[in-house]
Amino acid sequence: MACHPLKQVIEAADKAITEEDFDALMEFYADDATLVIKPDLVATGKEQIYKAFVAIAEYFNHSLVVKQGEMHVIQSGNTALVIMETVLETSDNAGVASCISRRATYVFREEPVGKWLCVIDNSYGTDLLGAM
Amino acid sequence: MACHPLKQVIEAADKAITEEDFDALMEFYADDATLVIKPDLVATGKEQIYKAFVAIAEYFNHSLVVKQGEMHVIQSGNTALVIMETVLETSDNAGVASCISRRATYVFREEPVGKWLCVIDNSYGTDLLGAM
Numbered sequence: 001m002a003c004h005p006l007k008q009v010i011e012a013a014d015k016a017i018t019e020e021d022f023d024a025l026m027e028f029y030a031d032d033a034t035l036v037i038k039p040d041l042v043a044t045g046k047e048q049i050y051k052a053f054v055a056i057a058e059y060f061n062h063s064l065v066v067k068q069g070e071m072h073v074i075q076s077g078n079t080a081l082v083i084m085e086t087v088l089e090t091s092d093n094a095g096v097a098s099c100i101s102r103r104a105t106y107v108f109r110e111e112p113v114g115k116w117l118c119v120i121d122n123s124y125g126t127d128l129l130g131a132m
Numbered sequence: 133m134a135c136h137p138l139k140q141v142i143e144a145a146d147k148a149i150t151e152e153d154f155d156a157l158m159e160f161y162a163d164d165a166t167l168v169i170k171p172d173l174v175a176t177g178k179e180q181i182y183k184a185f186v187a188i189a190e191y192f193n194h195s196l197v198v199k200q201g202e203m204h205v206i207q208s209g210n211t212a213l214v215i216m217e218t219v220l221e222t223s224d225n226a227g228v229a230s231c232i233s234r235r236a237t238y239v240f241r242e243e244p245v246g247k248w249l250c251v252i253d254n255s256y257g258t259d260l261l262g263a264m
Binding site for chain 2: 030032033034036042044069070072074075076077079080081083084085103104105107109119120122125126128129130
């Protein structure tokens, strides 16, 4: 299902994260969206999510590059569950590169038709089990 | 978040699967729900989902017992993503028992308030990646 419109939406959102353009990034989230920051910590609403991404950028030394791997979309009406390999490339102050691969789960809602918004952003996927 | 109302909802749905009471089971699904039967096969709508559960019961020799393990609920307004350990106990014609543990992902919608319906049922979770 790689041709699902959500593929382009997620690519554009990840580009905004990589470019630290968080105003553009907020356009991809619903007003009541929830972001899992860490297994025991969530941000709800655009204000909290914006602040979380500022902190995440700082945490990764402003080096974060987000890339997409394999993607599956399971759709039911105006709701879609996305199962996706997400690759995070980072480098530390000494320039040492790291690569983190996550098996993420995202819930999107199409509202209005043709406009998909992220309502739940859980990049940890099922790794939440046993993580707390 | 084990005290979320969805815990009881999912327990009741799994009891209906175990008892092969598929009429009762259908009450837990939205009309446009999607069930992942196998990584490359989905059922959409109650008629298809009902038939899928009849076939699943047959496949497991009418021995299927579904139990819940650890559960996390990530909620955004009237939408919830459930990350859950689901245990399937079965036995074959010779009485040999098997136990399958899955890290499932379910999307529920609360509509109207207080009534949660399953819109996406993906018991394979992120194991869909690399499965096709």
